[in-house]
Amino acid sequence: MALSAPIMTHPQTPLIEAHDLNVRIGGNAILEDITLCLRAGEIVTVVGPNGSGKSTLLRALIGALAIDGGHIHKARDLRLGYVPQRLHIDPTLPLSVRRFLNLPRRHHRATIDQALEQAGIPGRADAALASLSGGEFQRALMARALIDEPNLLMLDEASQGLDQTGTADFYRQLEHIRDRLGCGILLVSHDLHVVMRAADRVICLNHHICCQGRPEAVTAAPEYRALFGTDDETALAIFRHDPHHHPHAPAAEDDDAG
Numbered sequence: 001m002a003l004s005a006p007i008m009t010h011p012q013t014p015l016i017e018a019h020d021l022n023v024r025i026g027g028n029a030i031l032e033d034i035t036l037c038l039r040a041g042e043i044v045t046v047v048g049p050n051g052s053g054k055s056t057l058l059r060a061l062i063g064a065l066a067i068d069g070g071h072i073h074k075a076r077d078l079r080l081g082y083v084p085q086r087l088h089i090d091p092t093l094p095l096s097v098r099r100f101l102n103l104p105r106r107h108h109r110a111t112i113d114q115a116l117e118q119a120g121i122p123g124r125a126d127a128a129l130a131s132l133s134g135g136e137f138q139r140a141l142m143a144r145a146l147i148d149e150p151n152l153l154m155l156d157e158a159s160q161g162l163d164q165t166g167t168a169d170f171y172r173q174l175e176h177i178r179d180r181l182g183c184g185i186l187l188v189s190h191d192l193h194v195v196m197r198a199a200d201r202v203i204c205l206n207h208h209i210c211c212q213g214r215p216e217a218v219t220a221a222p223e224y225r226a227l228f229g230t231d232d233e234t235a236l237a238i239f240r241h242d243p244h245h246h247p248h249a250p251a252a253e254d255d256d257a258g
């Protein structure tokens with residue numbers, strides 16, 4: 001199926017909801033009472049210190065991890081694309097990008113070419129996977145996540161290893177994908193400045209949700225400042241989110257942090 005057709009999920013339909021989600025690993029509470037909701041058309045970014053449970057949250061939401069409490073409700077028509085934080089591929093494996101994207105099942109050439117174009121590496125289908133740079137490899141992972149036309153895309157620090165320009169390009173690409181497919185995007189990132197520019201909503205996680213809301217509201221929240229300080233105020237002023245730039249984005253769930 002062509003990737004260009006917009007996905008007709010109703011903008012206000014929750015794609016995924018978590019209620020009072022609890023996850024314990026090795027006797028430690030990693031996620032505590034997480035309640036969140038993600039809708040089609042919005043870009044939501046999870047920020048938080050190292051070890052605060054961001055990857056665990058994504059893995060719990062996609063069902064890769066057993067939960068110890070609460071529940072997760074997924075839309076009946078949910079089609080999930082997931083870009084993991086890491087994926088180790090043996091560099092000696094003679095694997096082209098096309099063959100990688102054909103695992104575990106084959107796709108039409110045109111579908112693969114289109115996914116690569118959407119992910120920002122057009123024309124690289126016949127390149128050896130091992131020959132891709134770190135940033136290109138991340139984009140190949142993104143193409144793999146896009147190939148089945150997800151209506152929810154989850155990315156776990158997919159911009160790691162990219163330089164400043166590459167990171168800014170990456171977020172622009174995400175906005176483009178959201179605008180073109182109408183999908184919801186949930187991402188984990190440490191690039192606070194760019195995150196603040198690209199996200200419709202930010203969730204600040206430190207095992208529990210410290211605060212969430214529009215980027216401006218979250219950065220003003222004492223809980224966020226206690227974790228990240230206030231140094232990004234200047235950058236935020238430069239990168240401030242322009243609502244007119246994203247005509248398809250629905251209003252964020254919370255206007256205020258908390």
Ligand SMILES: Nc1ncnc2c1ncn2[C@@H]1O[C@H](COP(=O)(O)OP(=O)(O)OP(=O)(O)O)[C@@H](O)[C@H]1O
Binds near residue numbers: 053056
């Ligand atoms: N499989 C596991 N076994 C033991 N501990 C785990 C496992 N997975 C996660 N943890 C622990 O859970 C905590 C949260 O890990 P997680 O990877 O979710 O954090 P994170 O916020 O994504 O961190 P980072 O920003 O460093 O990627 C960490 O203390 C981690 O050591």
